[in-house]
Amino acid sequence: MAKKLHDGAKQALAGLLFDGMTIAAGGFGLCGIPETLILAIRDSGVKNLTVISNNAGVDDWGLGLLLRTRQVKKMISSYVGENKEFERQFLAKELELEFNPQGTLAERLRAGGAGIAGFYTRTGVGTVVAEGKDTKVFNGETYILETGLVADLAIVKAWRGDSFGNLLYRKTARNFNPMVATCSRNTVAEIEELVPSIDANLVHTPSIYVRRMIKAASNEKRIEKRITRKEA
């Protein structure tokens, strides 16, 4: 079997990047984002990207780095509120944006990875999200048709990975990573810790979804809103 673990992000992404491609990225806010792979994609200079990610990072971290370098043509996201450069590019019409409700985005990625072309949901009925979409009534309730999403490349961050490519995520850093891992034939995972094997009962993402893997060079894990309570 081809070795999944690569020496670095550049090697792991070799041959997988091209201008105009669609990249799906795991993470929620700055939690559980593939920091190392984002930096490598920035350094590769690949451009005209469509990026599927719940958020768009902040100005100087995460996917915000690719916005800064103008490598992104379009974002498919549910919330992009923490990024001034995003706002500037969007208002100047330099950046396309497709808003998806967060649950719809998660399910579109899941569906895409599972070979489901579309699904009906009540989310967004009667709102701008429903515009131009097919509707159908089930048991007297209106649902809208949403389509599955697939990507040319998927990048995820996991806590632990084994050499087979099985992944385990940590706490709420799991978020979008499991679905993103499934939505492409080319999924590259960066892991914090390489372990000999993950207990088969505890695998979150089975190895079949992981094509290549690297040990993360960046585990900065920035916190957007550090809120604490006083020691009791």
Add this chain to the structure above:
Amino acid sequence: MPWDRNQMAARAARELKDGFYVNLGIGIPTLVAGNIPPGMEVTLQSENGILGLGPYPTDNEVDADLINAGKETITEIAGSSYFSSADSFAMIRGGHIDLSVLGAMEVAENGDIANWMVPGKMVKGMGGAMDLVAGVRRIVVLMEHVSKDGSSKFRKKCTLPLTGTNVVDMVITDLAVFARDGRKGPFKLIELAPGVTAEQVKASTEAHYVEA
């Protein structure tokens, strides 16, 4: 005296029942967590992927991998579980969450809600708001009765882009509580903040509602 924000949240907490699974929105609704009656077991969900939200961490407990949907650091408690965002929204969309308390910019007399686009400001996105109003069994809205310019936020029709249609079960403002059953028929005025009169409420409400 109209209710202050914490009193509004305390009023919303009276809608909780033992054993409920609840999702609290960002803003005033987060204050509901501090008003859960002692002895009542309520499990809080955060849509990024945790059930069983604990309090904010101490300095030593801060963990970058553990945040809520508002991207704030949090803690886990006994009984907590983590899951993917797809599983999280399956809980929400599938009707497994008993109640959600959300903020709003406008609620209409037919139960429509607008709470994701602020007029004149950059559109930040709806996040999970549309999924929550479409999927959670009971939607309680906490909002100021009138906006900063004095206009009624409980209206005949929403003027802002909608988050959902006919999804609101209860509206709690600083002045009063309006509720309806089964998302049918008009809202009823069921409670007044202390010292607030029905006439005052009438005068500052654009929506049609039934007097108790």
